[in-house]
Amino acid sequence: MSLIVLIGPQAVGKMTIGKELEKRINGKLLFNHQTLDLYANFLGYTEEAFSLSDQTRFNLFEAFVNNKETNPTDSIIFTVMIDFDGKYDIAFLEKLKMTVTIIDLNQPDFKEQIKASDIIFVAGGNTFYLLQELRRSGADKLIEEHINSGKLYIGESAGSIIMSPDTDYIKEMDEPEKAPQLKSTAAFNFVDIYPLPHMDNEYMKEAAQIILEKYQDKLLLHPLNDDEVILVKK
Incomplete structure (x- = not known):
């Protein structure tokens, strides 16, 4: 129950x-x-x-x-x-007996907070900046350990894109210059597909369509409307 x-x-x-x-x-x-x-x-x-x-x-x-x-x-x-x-x-x-922790990667205790979490939810934003900050802080390794241990990870928009092999394809939607310290666009590589969110989004569907046309024959793109999800089982 x-x-x-x-x-x-x-x-x-x-x-x-x-x-x-x-x-x-x-x-x-x-x-x-x-x-x-x-x-x-x-x-x-x-x-x-x-x-x-x-x-x-x-x-x-x-x-x-x-x-x-x-x-x-x-x-x-x-x-x-x-x-x-x-x-x-x-x-x-x-x-509901749920403890919600907003994790700030600039706080000294964020590593303990991540390790103590049963579920990690990473929201949207600039994909390249998100990846830069996860790498800079070392949170990326903790998230990898979290997923490999069988715990649940939920990614929204950029939070799902970083699970792909590489984030370079999303540059038509997000600006790479927002992450000047990011040395590589290589991502977590937990899935072999490339999530392409916001296909029906009023503000982002044009960029999403450009990415689809540019990479649909090169990458295993998975287009998503804003009311759709990808469920990955280990």
Whole structure:
């Protein structure tokens, strides 16, 4: 019996992953709007609607734990959008017994924080700058150890691109000059494909299309819309 929480920004593929998990495990999907819209349809998307939605979720989770012998499923797959800078959202996760740590690579204790993490989530930004800073700080080695130990890694946009063999192909989308200290564009090489995100993104789809046309016969590109994901199993 378990609660699986899928966290991510709007339209990044949380429900897609949830539906795929439903096919693979004995679990039922509870997506964010199932409870929220129940109240928002009558109250609007107000603070009270969000509060009632959260309370309904916690009541369900508690009942699920207390009735494991009669539950028709082994797991709840729960999707939610979280603002990691928001105290309310962090408190919500802590109520689920989850500890969220925002890791700053410039802080002296970041290595211990990475080693203590069960899940690492790396968001987007400039791919080359991200790779530069991971290499500079030594966090890249810790992430490699994390993945090789069987723990979960989640990458969004640039966070997924750095898992490819090399990041040079993404220069039409991100500026390499943002990372003047990056000596090599060689990446983590945990997958043999080259993720190409933002194919349907209003601001980035033009650059994504240029990359697709330029490298589709040279690299194993994997184009992705903003609501799609790649699930890699070890």
